[in-house]
Amino acid sequence: MNQRYANPYVIGTLLGLVMLFSFYTMGRGVGSSSTFARVATAGVDLVAPEHAKANAYFSKYLSGSRSPLMAWLVFLSMGAGLGGLFSAFIANRVAGEVARGPSIGVSARLWLALGGGILSGFAARLARGCTSGQALTGASELAFGSWIFMLSIFAGAYATAYFFRKEWL
């Protein structure tokens, strides 16, 4: 597997230009986490439409005649999947595996991935965005709350990194 990655400063510059292009064309930045909230909404709407409409948060995504999945960030996430696949493919990095540190088993890693996902999905809704939609986008607009949010992410992760060291090192 090819482990040579691009220089982070070059990537950061390109990412900044992608965000600037997004602002110039659409008037908003990039993001992804609400995609997963919309998938959850679409699932609940499929199984129990009455329940979804009665819920104050789900109904936010159900206003209008469109499916909750016909949304900007859903398409952006699908594009990100395609772009990531293309990049991984040309670098020969597509490989089915469970990525983990050398001292943790597969099932423990998957349970922790599930737990981390649940926390992240919940937190992203609470903070109205994630690392890209809130931290990157908001910080480049110099939005006050987004800077505080970004510092909080690093604070939360550094404060607890010690307890998860066996998962990664």
Next chain:
Amino acid sequence: MGPLYKLGWFDFAYGLQMAGLIGFFFGFVLERAGFGNVRKLTAIFYLRDFAVLKVMFTAIVVCMLGLLYFSVFGWIDLSHVYILPTYIWPQIVGGLVLGIGFIMGGYCPTTSIVATVSGKLDGLIFIVGMIIGSFIFAEIFPLLEKFYSAGDMGAIRLSDVLSLNSGIIAFLVCLMAVGAYWFVEKVENKFGDRDTLPGGSKRVKRSAAAILILLGLILAIINPDRVVVNRPVPQVQTQRRVEEIQKPSPKAEKPSSTKFEIVEDEGC
């Protein structure tokens, strides 16, 4: 003048195609940086590899400078750009919990997509977790509703909080970024594996840092806030723009031929 969509250059359906295109480049650059690799992502929290911080700060600085220079040149109207509102308490708690989710699961939302498409099962499980987490949030939303709106400060910016103009803020952000790069490279050289860290000549880095600081300094001197406020209303060039200006409310800016509307209440 941008943002094109908000000024009626194209409709929602075309916007979705733009989203796909922007997403493609977004996912592509993230994978190029190695952000589909969970151990590369989490290495920052063990002081071994700060690629995450370098990419984030560089993207923020480049985009910030771009937005401010575009507005000074009159290429983008920042009043039409959606500024993320500040709700300070949910953002602090959300950030802390997202950080814990990051180190526990190894990904943040977008990088988990990139990991999943490169075949990582843990990335897919992380996505399943995020869907469950969003579901839990919505189900208990009535309990959280009050906290969700706590500390509402509106679309407030750093320049409002610190009572400085955007140019000086931009200059400070540039200085902070360069300082952070210098510091984390010192830390990396101490704790990281030198074989896998990116090289790059010192001269190029110094020149890039100097350009960054210079661009920030120019903004601090010309004060984009003042330039933008004083600019005369641009002459209307197209029939479409005339129609927009005649419309009574800014809400009516959407193309009237479609029933689509912008959902703007979300940052991410």
